[in-house]
Amino acid sequence: MTELSKINKIDLKILTILQKNARITNQQLAEQVHLSASACLSRVKRLESEGLLKRYLTEIDLEKLAPHVEAFAEVTLENHFPEDFERFDAAVQEIREVTDSYKISGAYDYLLKFVCTDVKSYNRTSEGILKSNIGIAKMNTLIILERTKDFSGYPLDILVDL
Structure with a gap:
């Protein structure tokens, strides 16, 4: 803390x-x-x-509001200089369909969460991102079939030692 x-x-x-x-x-x-x-x-x-x-x-219940598709995309950048990460981060901030972005360790550099109207819309969005020259080497998509646990807050009693 x-x-x-x-x-x-x-x-x-x-x-x-x-x-x-x-x-x-x-x-x-x-x-x-x-x-x-x-x-x-x-x-x-x-x-x-x-x-x-x-x-x-x-929190809005999208299932009740509108048809949509949610997807995760694992992203690997072409280069790993600080300016490459900064350029990517700045570009992602402007993509409305990206609701969450995480810089991660492991085989990929980022994990992005998308919310789009349908799979075709996701495909157009992801193709646009790949063509936008923001330094992506590889993007692997995982379509979310079902959410089995919603975020309901951090386990503060476990995380904070008083």
Whole structure:
């Protein structure tokens, strides 16, 4: 952990609750962590200012909203100089269909997650990326057939030693 203000069990409980329900009212949060509303709000503001609470998101159920296809792409770059990674990272930021990008170790340099309307749309997007001259040597696609576990927050109680 970086040198921020000391995190205690109450802060950890606030983080745990907020990652499961970011729409909880401050009053409800305060009751759950046994603080006054003003003390709870002060802690939340401190956690935000220190960057532990980065942003609040809404998870949308795409299955109910629209037909789509999700895919992972394992990417290997042609060269491995810092400027090659920087160029690739910058280009990926501009591709709306890429929802996640991870620089990884192992046989590939990156793991990208795509969300597209269908396989043809993914194919057009991936071909466009390959033709864009951002230094890709190889891209291997894995179509996601079914999500078997959703992200439901980090296991803070396991990760943070208090």
